Amino acid sequence: MPEPTPSQPSATAAAPVPRFIGPTEDGRTFAMTVGQTTTLRLTDPQSPEPEVEGAAVLLIPVANVADGGAREWEVRAVEPGDAAIRSVGEAPWTIAFTVTE
Numbered sequence: 001m002p003e004p005t006p007s008q009p010s011a012t013a014a015a016p017v018p019r020f021i022g023p024t025e026d027g028r029t030f031a032m033t034v035g036q037t038t039t040l041r042l043t044d045p046q047s048p049e050p051e052v053e054g055a056a057v058l059l060i061p062v063a064n065v066a067d068g069g070a071r072e073w074e075v076r077a078v079e080p081g082d083a084a085i086r087s088v089g090e091a092p093w094t095i096a097f098t099v100t101e
Contacts, residue, residue, distance in 0.1 A: 014098045021075070023047075026093035032057070032077035033100055040085060040095075045069025047087060054083030056099040 014031035017038045021030070032038070040050065040059070045068075052059045056079055062072040075085065077099040086094040 014096075017075075017097070021095055023087070023091065023093040025095050027095075029096040029098060031098050031100070034077050034079060036077045038075045040073040040075050041070060042072075042087075043068070043070045045071070047071075047091075048089040050085050050087045052083060052085055054081060054097075055079060056081035056083035057085070057097050059085060 014029045017030035017032050017036065020039050020041050022041045022043070030038075039062070042050070050059060050073065056077060058074075058076045058078050060074040060076060062074060075097070077097070080099050080101055082096065082098055084094050084096045086092065
């Protein structure tokens, strides 16, 4: 079996961030530019509050929650660097971000 070469794309390369993200994106890394936003949506009202690690993104609660107890946060890229949003609990998840100018 041939060894992968450095020119092959990495399986962990950052993908463009979609409009909505959630726990189903666990383990993924998304690329954002400063000023860009996406929405983190949690449909389980019992899920723990997400936490941010790193200063590249802000997590801003959205006041207008949807029916059924879903909660949303705006994820805003504020400075170049790496950050992650994670949740612990019964079903832990982590979503990473790489922010550029």
